[in-house]
Amino acid sequence: MHIEAKELTKIYGGGENRVTALDRASLTIAPGDFISIMGPSGSGKSTLLHLLSGLDRPTAGQLTYDGRDIYSLSDRELSAFRRRRIGFIFQQFRLLPVLTARENIIMPLLLDKKQPDEGYLQELSRMLGIHDRLTHLPHELSGGQQQRVAIARALIARPDSIFADEPTGNLDSRSGGEVMELLKTVGRELGKALVVITHDSRIAQMADRQFMIVDGVLSEVTAK
Ligand code: ADP
């Protein structure tokens, strides 16, 4: 899927409280691209990710997926689109505590009234090293294992693109590094576009294309 963002702008509040969280950000994402976006706290990283993935709508600007303007979709159409085409990974893992790893992983399919493909679930679990943890509850898993379950959940519906907002932010540097290596490998093997937000330069450097965002202004730092 080819994603093209043109001059995305997000302004929160008005009057004295007006904040330009994102200022005319443009970027194209080709199928299979691995992109990192780095910037200090409050620079607009999450705002950008929410706009690129259709979780929020911009104040101005355009976003197309394979030429289709996705903000022209209704909220309902947009959420169905996200469920089928986009995988999300969050800093806080966001696993449901009363469900097993396996149940958490297949949740996006259940929400879409689809049956899980057992073979694919096993393949993902094996790639992510959690195949012997599927019947465990989240609190029985380490942080790194919980995030690997969340990665499997992001991939189970076979989306084209994965968006991760500080996926290692709650992990120590060793398990964070392992999780990123796995995410990169799995993304590459399955041919997914991967957009990772981080404030860790070591993680940003793992990407093929690196962007910086400062005060809502996005720029590419990799040489073209
Ligand atoms: P980052 O993810 O880089 O830490 P954010 O995208 O969350 O930054 O926020 C960018 C700016 O927009 C910050 O100044 C933040 O306070 C502001 N902001 C974010 N969300 C809202 C909101 N819902 N209402 C008002 N201001 C917001």
Ligand code: MG
């Ligand atoms: Mg953020």
